[in-house]
Amino acid sequence: MMDVSGWSRLRGKINALAAVVLSVLLMTAWLAQSTFVQAMQKSEQTSSSLSRYEQGATSGNVYVGQAKCITCHKGMSSAASTPMGEAAAEPLRSGMPDYSTMSYQSGQYTVRIEKNDAGMNMKVSDGSASLSVPVRWIFGKGYDGQTFLLEKDGQLYESRSSYYAALGHLDKTIGHSNAPPASLMAALGRALPKEEVERCFSCHTSENLFAGRVEVQQAHPGVTCENCHGAGSEHVALMSATSRQTPLTDAEIFNPASLAPADLNDFCGSCHRTTRDVMRSGVRDIRNVRFQPYRLENSRCYDPSDERIQCTACHDPHRKLETSSAVYDQKCLACHASQSSGTVSQKAPACPRATKDCASCHMPKLNLPGAHFAFTDHYIRVVKPGEPYPD
Numbered sequence: 001m002m003d004v005s006g007w008s009r010l011r012g013k014i015n016a017l018a019a020v021v022l023s024v025l026l027m028t029a030w031l032a033q034s035t036f037v038q039a040m041q042k043s044e045q046t047s048s049s050l051s052r053y054e055q056g057a058t059s060g061n062v063y064v065g066q067a068k069c070i071t072c073h074k075g076m077s078s079a080a081s082t083p084m085g086e087a088a089a090e091p092l093r094s095g096m097p098d099y100s101t102m103s104y105q106s107g108q109y110t111v112r113i114e115k116n117d118a119g120m121n122m123k124v125s126d127g128s129a130s131l132s133v134p135v136r137w138i139f140g141k142g143y144d145g146q147t148f149l150l151e152k153d154g155q156l157y158e159s160r161s162s163y164y165a166a167l168g169h170l171d172k173t174i175g176h177s178n179a180p181p182a183s184l185m186a187a188l189g190r191a192l193p194k195e196e197v198e199r200c201f202s203c204h205t206s207e208n209l210f211a212g213r214v215e216v217q218q219a220h221p222g223v224t225c226e227n228c229h230g231a232g233s234e235h236v237a238l239m240s241a242t243s244r245q246t247p248l249t250d251a252e253i254f255n256p257a258s259l260a261p262a263d264l265n266d267f268c269g270s271c272h273r274t275t276r277d278v279m280r281s282g283v284r285d286i287r288n289v290r291f292q293p294y295r296l297e298n299s300r301c302y303d304p305s306d307e308r309i310q311c312t313a314c315h316d317p318h319r320k321l322e323t324s325s326a327v328y329d330q331k332c333l334a335c336h337a338s339q340s341s342g343t344v345s346q347k348a349p350a351c352p353r354a355t356k357d358c359a360s361c362h363m364p365k366l367n368l369p370g371a372h373f374a375f376t377d378h379y380i381r382v383v384k385p386g387e388p389y390p391d
């Protein structure tokens with residue numbers, strides 16, 4: 001939906017990022033923001049334990065699928081139904097909005113979605129001519145929106161119109177041109193270059209990485225266990241073996257808990273976008289509000305070695321997003337003193353204004369134009385009324 005041209009990263013290539021040499025000129029411009037530079041230097045350090053994960057499936061270690069993982073890790077089964085776990089779907093999956101009532105008008109073209117026995121089609125007509133193309137994938141669980149990937153003659157297209165939950169209908173896909181489409185096909189969507197297809201799939205689907213290469217044809221919908229833990233057949237074989245020794249020194253599976261806080265943020269950032277991704281893409285405006293690792297690293301709260309400010313301090317990737325403000329308050333108060341008192345570990349200052357709902361004022365929800373969604377700004381700060389977006 002919003003792939004910003006210019007950056008090129010693939011999931012699992014975190015180590016390769018360290019090789020990127022940033023221009024001295026650009027560096028000078030950022031030196032003023034010392035925490036920022038510190039964060040970037042820190043993110044150059046990567047863990048060698050990533051190597052198993054980076055490869056994806058190899059000849060000796062293949063994907064087993066999340067159903068297999070859940071047979072032993074029953075407590076993790078909720079991961080399958082988070083928005084991440086359902087970040088992509090094949091057409092006709094149950095629980096989807098009723099697209100048949102929706103249409104999108106762009107210039108003289110009317111776009112509709114039709115169900116048929118084989119699946120779903122996106123159909124465009126200009127009153128005289130019409131064109132109908134199969135929907136191959138639906139991207140996005142839809143808390144914000146869903147974009148359709150259409151397939152024609154072996155080529156994938158990103159739909160020009162997307163479903164937006166806040167509107168309950170279709171509107172222009174964020175990032176697409178405002179200019180009226182020049183043809184029926186252009187009214188349906190934009191052809192995706194191969195590299196971009198691989199990027200979309202490496203962030204929204206799973207079991208698609210083979211010896212470091214993305215294989216789109218093999219992709220399973222959604223971000224599942226083996227996206228984050230690497231292919232699991234060796235682990236499963238080891239854990240199924242009755243004669244295995246305990247305790248194990250190596251469970252033959254990648255556990256991101258072993259990463260230092262800054263590396264963990266980059267790990268999530270391999271899909272949610274790191275500071276380096278933002279620098280390379282040059283997206284220095286409200287469009288980067290959805291790139292949480294970058295936003296968080298701008299905060300004065302951020303310390304690359306403090307696990308109280310890493311993504312997993314506030315989010316369990318195996319569960320749906322927590323929405324209770326009281327839960328997040330506890331995360332802030334792990335570092336910040338409360339007004340009355342502070343423990344030794346709460347070295348950061350107390351708020352002079354309030355004792356609860358911290359995120360509501362200091363992590364404001366900001367509207368991203370064209371996305372019909374207000375993203376939570378992870379740049380934790382004192383928000384001054386009327387201030388320009390601190391990009």
Ligand code: HEC
Pocket residue numbers: 064065066068069070071072073225226229231232233235236239240246247248250251253254255
């Ligand atoms: C046959 C049962 C079984 C299956 C299937 C299984 N696991 Fe495990 N897993 C275990 C056990 C038991 C442990 C605890 C190992 C230990 O530390 O003794 C474990 C540990 C882990 C750990 C922590 C490893 C560490 O070093 O801290 C992760 C992560 C993990 N499993 C992920 C997975 C994933 C992903 C899958 C599917 C690809 C999976 N498991 C399938 C039994 C299983």
Ligand code: HEC
Pocket residue numbers: 011082083084085086087088139140141142143202203204223227228267268269270271272311312315316317319320321
């Ligand atoms: C393989 C790519 C990938 C990785 C790695 C990844 N994410 Fe995500 N995440 C996504 C995608 C894609 C979505 C959007 C899902 C949707 O709604 O379609 C998402 C959505 C989310 C959401 C909001 C959805 C919700 O309500 O639960 C949270 C929170 C989140 N991710 C946290 C994390 C954290 C924390 C990590 C690191 C431990 C992480 N993610 C790593 C791809 C990824």
Ligand code: HEC
Pocket residue numbers: 001002003083139140141142143144145146147148158192196199200201202203204270271272273290291
């Ligand atoms: C670098 C990883 C990455 C790439 C590449 C990527 N996405 Fe995403 N996408 C995400 C993450 C992370 C989220 C959740 C946070 C957000 O909304 O930005 C997301 C959110 C979305 C959403 C909204 C999900 C919801 O539940 O509302 C849609 C739709 C979407 N992406 C479609 C696409 C399409 C289509 C492509 C390719 C043309 C693509 N994305 C490429 C990582 C990626």
Ligand code: HEC
Pocket residue numbers: 066069070073076077079080084223224225226227228229255256257312317318
């Ligand atoms: C978006 C990334 C992501 C996905 C998807 C994911 N995990 Fe994890 N998993 C993590 C992270 C990060 C940790 C480390 C958590 C921590 O530090 O507390 C972890 C830890 C674990 C552990 C070790 C738990 C412990 O207490 O040490 C197990 C077991 C595990 N995951 C299994 C699974 C299984 C099974 C699935 C699929 C059903 C899954 N994970 C899906 C990111 C993910």
Ligand code: HEC
Pocket residue numbers: 300301302303306308309328331332333334335336348349358359362363380381382
């Ligand atoms: C890892 C510890 C840690 C966590 C977690 C943390 N902070 Fe902070 N925060 C700090 C430190 C340290 C400072 C800087 C204090 C200073 O420079 O005097 C700070 C500064 C701030 C500031 C002042 C920023 C500015 O620009 O002046 C605000 C506001 C703030 N934090 C709010 C929060 C809120 C709200 C949360 C939870 C959503 C939170 N913090 C979580 C450590 C933390």
Ligand code: HEC
Pocket residue numbers: 265268269272290292293294296308309310311312313314315321322323324328331332359363374375376377378
């Ligand atoms: C100090 C706590 C804190 C940390 C650390 C944190 N988040 Fe969040 N995050 C929040 C809050 C609060 C929300 C909004 C929850 C709600 O809507 O009720 C949120 C929401 C999200 C969402 C949902 C989309 C949105 O904009 O509302 C995503 C995705 C997400 N966070 C990803 C991340 C990632 C990736 C990291 C690590 C770089 C991270 N978060 C670190 C507090 C945190």
Ligand code: HEC
Pocket residue numbers: 329332333336348349350351352353354355356357358359360361362382
């Ligand atoms: C109603 C909005 C609101 C809520 C809720 C709120 N704050 Fe604040 N906070 C502010 C404002 C406004 C300031 C700036 C006050 C000033 O400069 O006098 C501030 C200042 C701060 C500072 C900077 C203090 C300093 O000495 O530099 C920190 C840290 C902070 N808040 C943390 C928190 C935490 C933690 C919570 C939750 C327990 C919280 N805030 C809840 C509005 C709020």
